[in-house]
Each structure stands twice: as structure tokens, then as C-alpha cells.
Amino acid sequence: MRTDTAQIVRLEDYQPSDFLIDRVELDVRLHPTETRVTATLVMRPNPEGRSDAPLVLDGEEMNLKAVSLNGRTLTAEEFEASPQSLTIAQAPRQPFTLTVETELNPTANTKLMGLYRSSGNYCTQCEAEGFRRITYFLDRPDVLSVYNTRIEADRDDVPVLLGNGNRIESGSIDGSDRHYAVWHDPHPKPSYLFALVGGRLGRVSKTFTTMSGREVELAIYVEPGKEDRADYALDALERSMRWDEKIFGREYDLDVFNIVAVSDFNMGAMENKGLNIFNDKYVLASPETATDTDYAHIEAIIAHEYFHNWTGNRVTCRDWFQLCLKEGLTVFRDQEFSSDERSRPVHRIAEVKTLRARQFLEDSSPLAHPVRPTQYREINNFYTATVYEKGAEIVRMLKTIIGDDDFRRGMDLYFERCDGTAAAVEDFLRAFADVTGRDLSHFARWYEQSGTPRVKVKGHYDPDARTYRLDLAQSTPPTPGQAKKEAMAIPVALGLVAHDGSAMSASCDRVDQRGVFLFDKPEDSITFTGVASLPVPSLFRGFSAPVKLSLDLPNEELLVLLRHDTDSFNRWQAAQSVAMRLLVYLSTGVEVADEDIDAFSAALCSFTDRNAQDDPAFAALVVTLPSEADVAQEIGQDVDPDAIHRARSEMRRRIGQGCAKHLQRFYETLTVSGPYSPDAASAGRRALRNASLDLLAAADPDTGEALAVRQLESASNMTDRLASLSVLTTLPGAVREEAIARFGDRYRNEPLVLDKWFTLQAAIPEDGTLERVKALMQHPAFSIANPNRVRSLIGSFAMLNQVQFNRADGAGYRFLASIVLRADELNPQLAARLLTAFSTWRMMESTRRSHAEQVLRSIAQKPNLSRDVGDIVSRSLE
Numbered sequence: 001m002r003t004d005t006a007q008i009v010r011l012e013d014y015q016p017s018d019f020l021i022d023r024v025e026l027d028v029r030l031h032p033t034e035t036r037v038t039a040t041l042v043m044r045p046n047p048e049g050r051s052d053a054p055l056v057l058d059g060e061e062m063n064l065k066a067v068s069l070n071g072r073t074l075t076a077e078e079f080e081a082s083p084q085s086l087t088i089a090q091a092p093r094q095p096f097t098l099t100v101e102t103e104l105n106p107t108a109n110t111k112l113m114g115l116y117r118s119s120g121n122y123c124t125q126c127e128a129e130g131f132r133r134i135t136y137f138l139d140r141p142d143v144l145s146v147y148n149t150r151i152e153a154d155r156d157d158v159p160v161l162l163g164n165g166n167r168i169e170s171g172s173i174d175g176s177d178r179h180y181a182v183w184h185d186p187h188p189k190p191s192y193l194f195a196l197v198g199g200r201l202g203r204v205s206k207t208f209t210t211m212s213g214r215e216v217e218l219a220i221y222v223e224p225g226k227e228d229r230a231d232y233a234l235d236a237l238e239r240s241m242r243w244d245e246k247i248f249g250r251e252y253d254l255d256v257f258n259i260v261a262v263s264d265f266n267m268g269a270m271e272n273k274g275l276n277i278f279n280d281k282y283v284l285a286s287p288e289t290a291t292d293t294d295y296a297h298i299e300a301i302i303a304h305e306y307f308h309n310w311t312g313n314r315v316t317c318r319d320w321f322q323l324c325l326k327e328g329l330t331v332f333r334d335q336e337f338s339s340d341e342r343s344r345p346v347h348r349i350a351e352v353k354t355l356r357a358r359q360f361l362e363d364s365s366p367l368a369h370p371v372r373p374t375q376y377r378e379i380n381n382f383y384t385a386t387v388y389e390k391g392a393e394i395v396r397m398l399k400t401i402i403g404d405d406d407f408r409r410g411m412d413l414y415f416e417r418c419d420g421t422a423a424a425v426e427d428f429l430r431a432f433a434d435v436t437g438r439d440l441s442h443f444a445r446w447y448e449q450s451g452t453p454r455v456k457v458k459g460h461y462d463p464d465a466r467t468y469r470l471d472l473a474q475s476t477p478p479t480p481g482q483a484k485k486e487a488m489a490i491p492v493a494l495g496l497v498a499h500d501g502s503a504m505s506a507s508c509d510r511v512d513q514r515g516v517f518l519f520d521k522p523e524d525s526i527t528f529t530g531v532a533s534l535p536v537p538s539l540f541r542g543f544s545a546p547v548k549l550s551l552d553l554p555n556e557e558l559l560v561l562l563r564h565d566t567d568s569f570n571r572w573q574a575a576q577s578v579a580m581r582l583l584v585y586l587s588t589g590v591e592v593a594d595e596d597i598d599a600f601s602a603a604l605c606s607f608t609d610r611n612a613q614d615d616p617a618f619a620a621l622v623v624t625l626p627s628e629a630d631v632a633q634e635i636g637q638d639v640d641p642d643a644i645h646r647a648r649s650e651m652r653r654r655i656g657q658g659c660a661k662h663l664q665r666f667y668e669t670l671t672v673s674g675p676y677s678p679d680a681a682s683a684g685r686r687a688l689r690n691a692s693l694d695l696l697a698a699a700d701p702d703t704g705e706a707l708a709v710r711q712l713e714s715a716s717n718m719t720d721r722l723a724s725l726s727v728l729t730t731l732p733g734a735v736r737e738e739a740i741a742r743f744g745d746r747y748r749n750e751p752l753v754l755d756k757w758f759t760l761q762a763a764i765p766e767d768g769t770l771e772r773v774k775a776l777m778q779h780p781a782f783s784i785a786n787p788n789r790v791r792s793l794i795g796s797f798a799m800l801n802q803v804q805f806n807r808a809d810g811a812g813y814r815f816l817a818s819i820v821l822r823a824d825e826l827n828p829q830l831a832a833r834l835l836t837a838f839s840t841w842r843m844m845e846s847t848r849r850s851h852a853e854q855v856l857r858s859i860a861q862k863p864n865l866s867r868d869v870g871d872i873v874s875r876s877l878e
């Protein structure tokens with residue numbers, strides 16, 4: 001077991017910086033292996049810092065060439081330098097200028113942090129602590145500086161030079177084949193928002209006029225030849241800018257907004273000031289290469305990064321413990337944007353599906369942590385579903401509790417007070433407390449306490465008194481470092497539904513005008529009066545809080561909600577709850593009467609039938625069963641993935657047979673005519689049609705195969721083509737293999753499409769899949785150094801293929817471990833992320849559990865693990 005206690009950073013130890021950097025002049029001379037960086041830092045002691053402290057600048061793998069103070073070169077005795085830090089013990093007590101020259105090798109940078117090369121182009125990634133890989137610096141988010149960046153490079157190899165802010169100068173260097181550009185960003189920013197790009201890039205652009213009438217040039221840079229694939233992203237950017245003006249009153253604040261797409265990127269995208277850098281999969285789209293889901297993701301991520309301009313950049317974070325301050329809030333904002341641009345109920349269901357699949361899973365795993373963590377060993381490991389998605393749910397709950405108008409007033413106050421500062425979660429909450437006069441200290445517990453609260457509810461109807469009482473109890477399970485839990489402030493949006501579907505005129509004085517009851521004690525009861533008949537309670541409407549509800553409604557009552565609830569989310573939830581109950585029974589050997597499955601299937605048919613034309617996207621969600629991973633999470637212990645797989649296959653078959661007539665009709669009638677458009681309405685028709693195909697194939701493989709083959713050949717867009725290939729992957733045989741091979745050949749020069757092809761194959765729930773995945777690692781397009789390739793092949797195998805990753809012989813675990821160790825030598829962030837697939841190991845049955853434990857222990861014993869992997873493996877074993 002690893003005994004190394006790499007340094008732990010604690011929230012309670014926060015101290016303001018002893019020095020400040022007001023201005024940064026960077027001179028970067030790009031070269032493939034010997035890039036020279038000269039950083040001139042205009043500094044002064046921080047009045048809020050210690051007055052006797054040495055100056056200690058952060059570095060990582062730095063190669064120092066020269067250092068001078070106020071223009072005088074320092075002698076070896078006057079400073080101490082290592083690759084990790086630069087210390088000047090006797091730093092001046094008045095303002096001073098420090099000049100540091102370093103040399104970097106961007107070609108050798110495989111961590112994709114700091115300055116690196118992707119497809120030959122130069123780019124940077126500085127969040128969270130990558131700037132220290134470019135120069136020595138006070139690399140912490142509460143040190144804000146105004147940057148001037150001069151970039152110089154070979155004119156032919158690197159024609160495009162981009163930096164933060166506005167370009168103020170450019171030209172050629174006489175007598176050489178080099179040119180330069182100077183960029184100035186007037187907005188003080190922390191180093192993590194710094195970026196530069198140099199390369200050979202194609203460009204699309206348009207002009208945007210802001211609400212106050214200023215003109216902004218919007219541009220997206222992509223691999224030359226792929227310009228037309230950036231049009232959708234550019235349009236999404238314009239819509240995001242308009243939306244933020246309208247909904248939050250936020251205007252853009254520079255003359256240009258640039259986005260660059262790169263092929264090698266650890267995350268989705270990065271909000272560098274005025275120069276967002278994107279994983280190209282979240283920019284590039286064409287009907288031939290991108291699915292409806294890809295388009296929706298592009299729209300959401302373009303919006304997310306743009307919205308950071310105010311929530312993250314203008315108001316930034318005091319320290320990395322406050323990460324949710326920008327991420328949770330910005331996810332909330334991008335979710336609201338997508339809801340406004342598309343269908344709100346459909347989007348809400350999609351949000352909750354990911355929240356449950358990723359965040360609830362994390363919250364019940366050894367990696368559980370609060371939305372605002374209190375300590376970390378490696379901050380890169382805290383860009384999690386908890387910080388992002390649960391962080392967004394907290395903002396949404398706040399809005400639910402205080403109402404739309406006060407929410408907007410609170411946001412305005414937050415921006416007004418905190419603009420230009422590095423803020424903390426407390427500053428955010430204080431704005432809302434001040435505009436509403438409410439005490440939000442109890443609510444703040446959502447940031448501190450980890451684990452998913454469970455809310456148990458029982459209903460009691462008294463026909464004589466015509467009252468209906470709900471008894472509620474809440475508890476939160478223990479999580480690492482938090483054995484005992486306090487009650488949370490949980491907003492419960494609720495209503496009552498009569499069995500015949502009619503509206504009930506019941507009332508309850510504990511429920512506010514918005515239909516919300518704030519449940520903030522361990523136990524509570526609320527009583528409705530004037531309840532004319534036995535109601536069905538509809539709780540957590542719109543998923544008003546990120547909790548697990550235990551309420552044992554019989555299937556018939558859930559089906560009443562599916563039919564009649566006015567809340568769409570709960571209509572969907574009702575169907576899911578019935579499906580989940582049946583799946584859990586079937587998976588764990590509890591007997592299920594045929595009639596129960598038939599009744600459910602009949603309810604699905606008639607529900608889908610009624611909604612297929614008006615809201616096919618919603619109907620598609622309703623007919624989609626919980627995933628195998630969802631069922632495993634629900635069972636929670638001694639999980640047998642094979643049994644779950646058999647149960648789910650059986651249910652799909654039964655529903656497919658039971659609803660065959662309807663499904664065939666949807667398949668025939670929900671075609672979309674005309675050229676492909678990614679709009680939500682057309683996407684919804686494709687979604688239901690393809691969900692129907694999937695169920696038809698489950699019911700009758702021969703028919704399914706014939707339909708899928710025909711669709712694969714005739715499809716005019718990637719959504720339909722991929723959906724049919726996906727159906728074929730569930731049907732073993734020569735037809736499938738032939739289809740897979742042809743698809744791979746057709747798209748051999750399209751890496752982003754091959755990623756989908758890798759993913760489909762890695763997810764095949766059959767014994768040969770591990771060998772298939774190993775063989776695909778030899779495919780010319782695969783590279784262990786490219787995060788998208790690794791995630792789509794290896795990540796999908798580990799995260800999507802429940803039966804094969806969790807093979808009873810442990811081979812899936814051993815395979816993942818070997819890849820994690822290989823990847824760790826190149827890219828620790830990528831390796832650590834893959835390793836989180838083990839976070840479910842404790843819920844497996846004992847054979848699998850002991851294989852997983854053995855594998856984790858063997859990883860932990862390896863020498864020279866990165867801090868990223870060391871942190872995940874040790875927490876996974878705790």
C-alpha cells in the first residue's frame with residue numbers, strides 16, 4: 001500500500017498571497033522544441049499578506065534560463081530555483097519588476113497542460129495549474145493581472161497567432177521568416193485563464209452587435225478544410241450571447257471573441273478570456289459526421305464556455321475549493337439556455353439522467369466529496385460530476401426556493417459586488433440572503449455535506465376528515481470523512497393527482513404559492529385539507545432536489561401519474577419507477593407476474609401512442625428503460641451484472657413484443673423529410689423512431705436486423721446511420737461484422753466518427769469484446785496519447801459495458817489497470833479519469849469485488865505513480 005502522503009491542500013489553510021502581480025508582459029517565441037518565454041512581472045507586496053515572507057513562485061518542469069530584478073540580473077546567491085519553484089528570500093518591500101526567462105519543449109508535452117502541440121499547432125491549457133508549466137508564477141486564482149502577450153513564430157508554419165483580449169499589433173520581422181502579434185487583455189485575470197494559440201488554421205466569423213450597440217467580431221478556428229463544420233457552433237455562440245443579455249443582462253466586454261478547436265484536449269473545452277479553446281468534438285459538426293446528440297452537446301458547451309465570461313472570468317474564484325462557484329453556476333446557466341432553446345421538460349429529464357448516472361454514483365462511491373471539497377491532493381481530480389452537476393442543482397434549488405424574480409435580483413447584486421474579484425461561495429449566497437432577507441445558512445449545507453440524501457415518504461388519507469397527510473423523513477448516508485450527517489434544506493415541489501386524473505383542489509399552508517414545501521428537519525408531516533378522494537402524491541416535481549425518494553406507490557398508482565400528472569418530469573419518472581422495480585426484481589430473482597410486465601408494456605404503448613406525434617422526444621425517453629448501470633446502482637450491493645443484463649434484455653424483448661404494432665407504426669410514420677436539420681423537433685422524431693427500432697429488434701432479431709441494415713444503407717445523416725449500427729451491434733453474426741467493417745472503412749479518415757465506432761464495439765455485451773477492444777487498439781486511428789480516442793475505446797468499455805468490464809474472471813479489471821498505468825506515463829489526468837471506472841467496485845458481488853480490490857492494490861504499489869492516479873487509487877481503496 002502506498003504510504004506516500006503527498007501534500008494535502010486544505011480549505012482552512014487559505015491565506016492571501018504575500019505578493020501581487022499587477023501586470024504581465026509575456027514574450028513567447030514559438031519553436032517546436034525550444035520555445036523561449038520571457039515573462040516580465042510587475043509586482044508588489046500584498047498589503048493583506050505577510051510582511052516578512054519570501055517570494056515563492058510556482059513552477060513545474062521548468063527550465064530556467066535567466067532571472068533579473070528591476071533590470072539587474074540576479075546572481076546565483078540571490079535566488080533559489082528548481083523545476084518546481086523559484087524563491088527570492090529577500091524580495092523588495094516596494095513595487096518591483098521581475099523578469100524570468102524559461103525554455104519549453106511543447107512537442108514533448110504529452111500531459112496537454114501548459115504549452116503543447118496538437119496536430120502540429122501550438123496551444124495552451126492552464127486551468128487549474130498549467131501556467132506554471134509556461135513560466136514561474138504566483139499560479140493561484142486570487143492573483144489577478146493585466147496581460148500583454150507578444151507571440152512570435154515562423155510565418156509559414158504558424159500563420160495564425162492568437163492571444164487573450166484584443167490584438168493591438170502585428171507584423172513581420174524584417175530580414176527573417178518570422179512574424180509576430182501582440183495581444184492585450186484589459187481585464188485583470190488569474191493565470192488559469194491565460195491562453196495562446198499558434199498554427200495553421202481555417203476560420204469562420206461573423207459580427208455580433210451587443211445590447212449597447214458595440215460590434216464584436218466572433219471567430220472560430222478549425223483545421224483547414226473543416227470550416228463549414230463550424231457553422232453550427234458559430235450560430236450557437238451568437239444565440240448564447242443574445243440569451244445572456246436577455247436573461248441575465250450580461251454583455252460581452254472585448255472587441256473579439258475567438259474559439260479554437262484542437263484534437264488533443266483533456267476536457268470538453270476551456271473558457272480562457274476572449275480565446276476559448278475547445279476539444280474539436282464540441283465544435284465540429286456536419287450531418288454526415290455528427291448526431292443530434294453531438295449538436296446538442298456543441299450548443300451546450302459553446303454556451304457554457306461563453307457564460308463563463310461572467311461566471312468565472314469577470315467574477316473568478318478565490319481558491320480551487322470554490323470551483324463550484326464558477327462551474328456549478330455555469331452549468332446551471334447552460335442548462336437553462338438549452339431548456340429555453342429546446343424543450344424544457346425533455347432537457348430536464350436528460351439532466352437528471354446524467355446526474356443520477358454520474359453524480360449519484362460518485363456520491364455513493366469511495367470518491368464521494370462535498371460540492372465544495374475541504375481538501376485535495378490533486379485539484380485535477382475535482383472536476384467532477386459533484387462539483388459541476390450537483391453544483392448546478394444547488395443553484396436551481398436556490399431559485400426554486402426564492403423564486404425567479406429574487407433569483408435574478410440576487411444574481412445582479414452578486415455581479416455588481418463581485419465583478420473584478422476572486423470570490424467565494426459565501427459571497428454568492430450573501431447576495432441572495434441580502435436581496436431576500438432570508439437566512440441561507442442552513443441551505444449552505446448543500447455545499448458542505450456529501451452523499452445523496454434519501455427522503456422517505458408515507459401518505460395517509462382520512463376519507464371522513466377529507467385530509468391527506470404526508471410523513472417525511474430524511475437521512476444522508478455516511479461518506480468519506482463524514483460519518484454523521486445533518487438534515488438538509490430540501491425543496492419539495494409537489495401536488496396531488498386524483499385516480500381519475502382530475503385536478504384536486506386540496507390545500508396545505510406549508511406549501512408556498514409555487515407549490516413548494518421546504519423540508520428542513522430530520523422528520524416532518526404536512527397535511528392537505530379538502531381532499532375529496534384518495535390521491536396519488538406527485539413529489540419532487542421537476543426533480544426539485546437531488547435526492548433519492550423512497551415512496552412505495554403500487555404500480556397502478558405510478559401508472560396513474562404516467563397518465564395524468566401535470567408535471568412532465570414526474571410522468572417520465574413514474575414509468576421509470578415501474579421499470580426499475582420490475583428490473584430489480586428480475587435481476588435479483590424475485591418473482592414477477594407476467595401480468596405486471598404486460599400491464600406496464602400496455603401503459604407504455606398507450607402513453608407513447610398519445611404522445612408520439614406531439615412530443616416524440618418525450619415519448620422516446622419514456623420507452624427507454626433504465627440502463628444496466630442504473631439498475632446496478634439501485635440494487636447497490638452484491639451486484640451481479642450478468643443477471644442485470646439478462647433482466648434488461650428480457651424486459652426489452654417483452655416490451656418490444658407487447659408494443660410491436662405501435663412501434664412498427666412509429667417506425668414507419670416518424671420519418672423526417674427534407675434536408676437534415678438538428679433542431680429539437682426533428683431530432684425528437686428520429687429519437688422515437690430509433691428507440692422503436694431498438695425495441696423491435698429486441699423482440700424479433702430477424703426483422704430488426706433487416707430494418708437496421710436497410711436504414712444503415714439509406715440513412716442520410718449520422719444520427720440514423722449510427723442508431724442502426726448500434727442496433728446491429730446487439731445482434732451477433734456475420735451481418736453485424738460486415739456492417740461494422742464497412743462503417744469503419746467509410747469513415748477511416750474521420751477520427752470523431754471512428755470514436756463512435758470504437759464506442760459501439762467496446763459496449764458489445766459479449767465475451768469476445770475484450771479481445772475486440774485490444775485488437776482495435778492496433779487500429780491506425782487509435783492512439784494512447786489522444787484523450788478522445790482513449791475515452792471512446794477504453795473509457796466506454798469500462799464505463800458503458802457493465803458485463804464485460806465487470807467480467808467474473810477479473811480480466812476486464814486487469815485490462816483497465818494495464819491501460820491506466822501506460823497512460824499515466826504520458827498523461828496523468830487522462831489516466832486518473834479512466835481509473836474512476838473502479839469507483840463501483842465495492843457494490844459488486846464478492847468474486848468481482850475481490851478481483852477489483854486486488855487490481856487496485858497492485859496499482860497502488862507501483863512506483864512513480866502520478867499524483868493524479870495515486871490520489872484516485874488510494875481514495876478508491878479507503
Ligand code: PHE
Binds near residue numbers: 267
Ligand atoms: N473550466 C473548464 C469548463 O468549462 C473545464 C476544464 C478544466 C478544462 C480544466 C480544462 C482543464 O468546465
Ligand code: ZN
Binds near residue numbers: 304308326327330
Ligand atoms: Zn466550466
